[in-house]
Amino acid sequence: MENKMGRPSLCGKLSAQILTEYGPSGLLPSERELAARYGCSRLTLRKALHLLHDSGLVASAPRNGHFFTDAGRGNILQTQRATPTLMLFSMEERLRDPAHTYMIGGAVHQARLSHVNLVLRELADKESDFDALRGNANADGYIIAGAAPSALVEALTADGKPCVVLGLLYEQADAPARLCCQQLLLGTTHIYREVGRHLRELHHRKIMVAYTYGESRDIVEVIRSAFSSPSSGEVSLEAFCPPLMRQERTPETLRRAAFDTVRQLNGHTALVVPEGHIYALEIIRQLQCNRIRFPEDISLVIQGCETDWFLDSYQISCVYAEYRDQGMACIRELLRQLNNGRSEAGVRYTPAQYIMRQSTGLAPAVASQ
Structure with missing residues (x-):
């Protein structure tokens, strides 16, 4: 879309930037997040998204927001940069836990949906020297699945690439007091x-x-x-x-x-x-x-x-809690940071719920009255 001078309009530039930054992952954030990201009004953002709609690259659905179409993803894969490669590390012991493997399965599934390469690497339980992992040129971001030494976190975050720790807080009891990565937690305590x-x-x-x-x-x-x-x-x-x-x-x-x-x-x-x-x-x-x-x-x-x-x-x-959903969330979180061009530190929670069934009832003394 061009203005009267024959130059790309603001909305045209914005739509091209959205395609460039979010195209590789195939994921689009909410309108609010996009407007905050580009420092523009929601109205301007919607005009830019309409340009992508008109090109057949983006569609929308009620309550699902905007998303890249199959045609859009095909165009993106042909024209954008190489597919991101993410590396997922797990200690040997954790892979014996069925819930842990469900989390990893969720990550594998989301990686396929997002068109990214996911490399899984098992580390020996007694391994302590992780210097060889520093500055891995083949990885765009890292995932640490479950319990792992803090030395592993420090080695992977040394080059500034995004790193997500996947699992419960107690599993990172020896982590540095100042988080240097994003930790996804099952928020169950509350x-x-x-x-x-x-x-x-x-x-x-x-x-x-x-x-x-x-x-x-x-x-x-x-x-x-x-x-x-x-x-x-x-x-x-x-x-x-x-x-x-x-x-x-x-x-x-x-x-x-x-x-x-x-x-x-x-x-x-x-x-x-x-x-x-x-x-x-x-x-x-x-x-x-x-x-x-x-x-x-x-x-x-x-x-x-x-x-x-x-x-x-x-x-x-x-x-x-669905551990598979948590594995999927870690891929989405890494891609969000890659799209934003910066790594982040802190804690984000994935959903859990309390389901009341037939194993709970009145206290026996009250029930007998």
Whole structure:
């Protein structure tokens, strides 16, 4: 689009810039983000987007915003710079965790949708020298999946390229106090306030929170805050962490931890388990072996993801998060930073929710009245 002098108009320049910067990823941010990025009004931005619409490169849909069409993506791949290459690093131990592999699967899926190359590299658990990874000329950005030494974070961020750490906050307990990368977290801790409110409404006043990761103690305080009003009365909230070290997390030790957890129950009316997989499943089995019914004898809340099939089978009330969605989010976050031309540091959260099912009910003393 040209003005009367035969020169490209402001909207024409803007549409060309949008195509150049966002074309390689095939992703378009919201109108608000684009207007802030280019320092223009929403009206000017829409005129620029209409030019791309008229060219058949961009389309829009209700509630989905603007996106590149198949024709647009084909044009972009032929005319724009080489396809970005992202490198994903994972420690050997983490690849044995089904939820972790779901996260990586989500990253692989989003990489295909976004037309980027994704290289997965496994690092030995005892590896500590990461100098060889500094300044990798073949990578445009990095992903660290789950727990990893802070030395790895420092090595990958040394050249200023975008780096996303994917996983829970406690997995980066030794990370530098000043974040030098973007960390994507499953924001579950605050959801436990909702769990606490639900148990309070069901008149539970003796609750156990059982976990094998010591850092989950923050969840105990969040649940406690739901009982802070004077009308809640006296509440006993017990935290129990069986003697299980991280390096000993084998199926057998997790079964033993579940056995110790159920044996620790003593008049508790609710049990909250902020983790899933073998530990949570074995707790269910131990409750059944001891003829402890839920919710008749005890209410049960478990944190899980799409790999925990037993949540549906036993209709367990749960704090639920899609790990696959988190893997997809890390690719989108890296591409956003690449499109903006700068790396960012901080924390961004991916969604989680509390789903109430049949494993939670009134406290036994109240139910019998």
